[in-house]
Amino acid sequence: MCLITFAYRNHPHYSLILVANRDEFYRRPTAPLGSWSEQPSLLAGRDLEQGGTWLGLHRHGRLAAVTNYRDGRNRESGLRSRGHLTRDFLQHDAPAAAAADSLADTGHLFGGFNLLLGDNAGIWYLSNRDRAPERLAPGIYGLSNALLDSPWPKLLHAREALAGVLHEDRPEAARLAALLADRTRADDGRLPDTGIGLERERALSSCFIQLPEYGTRATSVILQDYQGNTRFYEQSFDPGGPAGIRDYRFRMPVIGGQCDG
Numbered sequence: 040m041c042l043i044t045f046a047y048r049n050h051p052h053y054s055l056i057l058v059a060n061r062d063e064f065y066r067r068p069t070a071p072l073g074s075w076s077e078q079p080s081l082l083a084g085r086d087l088e089q090g091g092t093w094l095g096l097h098r099h100g101r102l103a104a105v106t107n108y109r110d111g112r113n114r115e116s117g118l119r120s121r122g123h124l125t126r127d128f129l130q131h132d133a134p135a136a137a138a139a140d141s142l143a144d145t146g147h148l149f150g151g152f153n154l155l156l157g158d159n160a161g162i163w164y165l166s167n168r169d170r171a172p173e174r175l176a177p178g179i180y181g182l183s184n185a186l187l188d189s190p191w192p193k194l195l196h197a198r199e200a201l202a203g204v205l206h207e208d209r210p211e212a213a214r215l216a217a218l219l220a221d222r223t224r225a226d227d228g229r230l231p232d233t234g235i236g237l238e239r240e241r242a243l244s245s246c247f248i249q250l251p252e253y254g255t256r257a258t259s260v261i262l263q264d265y266q267g268n269t270r271f272y273e274q275s276f277d278p279g280g281p282a283g284i285r286d287y288r289f290r291m292p293v294i295g296g297q298c299d300g
Contacts, residue, residue: 041107041183041184042059042060042062042181042193043058043094043104043180043182044179044180044198044219047295049179055157055261055262055263056201056260056262057260058215058259058260059094061256062243065252065253068086071084071273071275071285072084072259081097081098081129083095086120090122090123091124091126094125095126096269097129097291098291099291100291100292101128101129101156102162104155105122105125106153106182106184107150107184108184108186109185110151110168110233111236111239119150120149121149124142128156134160136160139156139163139165143171151168152166153187154166155182159293159294161174161175162174162295164180166186166187170186170187179198180198181198184233191231193244193245193246196246197218200218201218210262216274219247220247224241224244225245227241230244249276251278254278258276263291263293266290268288269290269291270287272285272286
């Protein structure tokens with residue numbers, strides 16, 4: 040998962056509106072959004088190479104999402120898959136706060152990551168790159184491959200695009216997914232320097248990426264209202280373009296707890 044923007048308790052009808060793009064090599068085998076056979080209440084896509092996931096929900100009221108922290112100057116090897124962070128949280132019942140705190144001791148075992156964990160007590164953000172666990176206040180956020188709300192051009196664009204539709208009473212999932220479809224690359228003067236070289240920074244600077252070997256594999260939307268009515272929508276992509284839609288609607292405990300909205 041390489042770009043996430045979300046509005047948490049910042050809309051009169053929806054307690055959570057989350058839109059995310061997962062960028063990955065096309066050769067990496069992936070199962071699309073669906074219920075996991077060994078745990079049918081877990082709803083997520085699946086990385087078939089390492090067995091983890093980038094974004095998922097558990098119908099008992101749990102949310103997890105992860106992005107990698109990009110640092111081309113310090114190459115990592117022999118570390119655990121970041122997708123196990125999300126998978127393990129969704130498969131178990133430790134409170135989000137406790138799960139986040141435990142990573143203070145074990146986070147170094149993984150490559151650089153940004154992690155969102157949610158349950159009925161709220162949403163926590165943490166990174167193993169200089170950010171202790173933080174319970175998020177209501178607001179609009181953006182997350183890419185640096186720390187939360189780092190002002191990368193595509194993050195700013197995504198967050199502003201989401202803010203621009205929050206006046207709508209019930210924004211549609213497909214419309215929300217389209218917010219992250221922009222292929223415009225950032226001007227060189229606005230690019231981050233993450234140690235991967237100028238050409239690669241340019242190629243990865245758009246919200247939606249489409250390169251010969253690498254690109255946006257899925258755009259996901261999560262909508263949850265204050266009564267727990269939840270929609271999880273995913274548009275998949277392959278090198279040729281759109282490759283199918285998965286769309287689930289169900290009821291689950293509210294991330295952050297029940298309230299009147």
